[in-house]
Amino acid sequence: MTSQARPTTGTEGLRRQNTAVVLRALRQEGPSTRAELAKQTGLAKATISVIVADLEAAGAVTEKGSRPGVRGRPGRPVVLRADRFVSLGLELNVDYVSAVVLDLAGQALFSESRPAGDGALTDLARDAVTAHAGEGQTVVGTTLAVPALVRGDNRTVAWAPNLAIEGDGLAAALGELVPGGVQVSNDANCAAYAESHHGAAVGVAHALYLTGTVGIGAGIVQDGELVRGASGFAGEVGHMPVGDSAALCGCGRRGCWEASVGLHAMLAAVGMPELDTPLLTAEAVASRAADDPAVREGLERVGRDLGLGLAMLSSVLDPGVVVLGGYFVPLGDLVLEPARRTLDERLASAAQVRPELRLSTLGIQAAALGAAEQSLGPVFAGELDLGEPAVRTSDREA
Template sequence: MADLESAGAVAEQGSRPGARGRPGRPVALRGERFVGLGLELNVDYASVVVLDLAGQVRFSESRPAGAEADLLALARRAQEQHVGPGRTLVGATVAVPALVRADNRTVAWAPNLDVAGPGLADALAPLVPGGEVRVSNDANCAAYAESHHGAARGAAHALYLTGTVGIGAGIVQDGELVRGGAGFAGEVGHMPVGDPAATCGCGRRGCWEASIGLHAMLTAVGMPELETPVRTAEAVADRARTDPAVRRALEGVGHDVGLGIAMLSSVLDPEVVVLGGYFVPLGDLVLEPARRTLDARLASEVQVRPDLRLSTLGIQAAALGAAEQSLDPVFSGQRDLTA
């Protein structure tokens, strides 16, 4: 304990009388000494979060982007301003809308983003000397963050849906991610649900994200894409207040959202489904038709409809979850803070 205290990882919180022997010495994590870096690279934006050991966000930023160079510039800015003398970077994790192999480094398939192999992890490695660099699926990172900090907190079984150009899912059971046999669980955007004629970014037709992804939603409402998915959806929600055609189009998107959630509910039986990304500003414009469709499509009355909730962590949910995962080696005992 003395070693951890001298390393700046814990601090004594006063004494507490014990039942026998010497009084107990309660300690608490000290956050400022050790931090994890979480990043997200998506189709049209990048985010960064610096999280300390006590769970406090020390820095966060999102900006329009979409290339590896943009992400590295954001990572350098965070590292230069918030890591240095008196603060150690334990590790970094970058979230991407992709299938990532079980080595937590290799991008196996990214249909909407130009990344492949271990390139991202290799590029970030010089920024984290002595620390571990990981790559992770964006939906998994966001689901982890929502279950520990956000809308799914306290839920035993939760499902998170990204609301960006692509649609992915993260599955959390009792606070831990469910990744499946190869680590690819949650690739729901390419289920054959929705308009069978709609062309998807993966090159096929009829994928769920071709009906409910950001670009599909914008095609339905006839509006342009803005800087980020959230800013875009805010403009759509504003138009929907006065434009019945936009409201009808969003009703159709919500119907297709409900179709997919009904299928996932029958397979996974989630307690809570959290919708993130562009779904958040649209709120009940999408959620209400989704709930009606879900009620209509569940096969049995004994099935419990999951509680559909909006993300409370915003566009930086995946980066926050990535930062949490960067600190995993400390909490699992793999990283010795006293060394």
């Protein structure tokens, strides 16, 4: 059985929207009594009691302990349950695959990355579902993050310069393995969403996230929501004509930004081999840089080209914070300091404020985490009724 989002009009629509308001309050504020929920949401206490009872019956919330309430009467905090409803986020990248399972409270029940290879993604997806979304649990949604342009149907890959995955075949294949079907999203958008909800961009009104893998992509976040553009393709920054005009890019053209600052470009600049994941690779480079001036010089060049592209993006988008993920994290100031200097040199006016450059705090699973968080979106938007949600793993196995 697969749940379908139903129209949110009339009495039923109002009930679902009010339920979503309560769920969002519990997610944002944590365990709360009914009286506290009424204050946080503006809903009547009687309405809160009905909603909480329905959510308890569905297995989405439970009561936990007690604490003093209004006029000394004890209140029993309502808390989101971690053992009933979950979402799955997956990522397929050039050299690794990742999976994250989240509960309703946004806690990761499972987080793992493996080297890419034949069957690696499907094996990881199967393991995540069978081992970490067990008997009695329900997967409310699954999203796959890919380094590609994804069409507005959130399923069809329009262009993937570093992977041969165009079309909807990947979503269809994964849909045979995981409950409830699969949506597909751009990896930078997913990572940006994760940073705005879990990482270095929490509370930031205008943020830009930059991937640091073989490809370079960007996710644009305003007030916690993604900016996707007219066709959903906003953020395809890796192929801006910035950097070494002679450098050959994976897309077949020369002079793309990622051909100067992507993982392979960085390794060419320092003369070192690639390891299993971008993070392991960059950790080895950072270690070598401590004693090797040639490696530091190569990273200086990468940092300058990084700053050149960021100056262009800053002039167009005016982000308050730029979060750098992937291989940039272990290298830190080895690339960020030359990037900052270049930003200062290239911003056209002293009136322009240089965005704060922050390193991701979420590791290699950032995109998978954001994909899982996006999969919870319909629950907190009132588009998915937890009374008859997606697919239990026991239903799938029956």
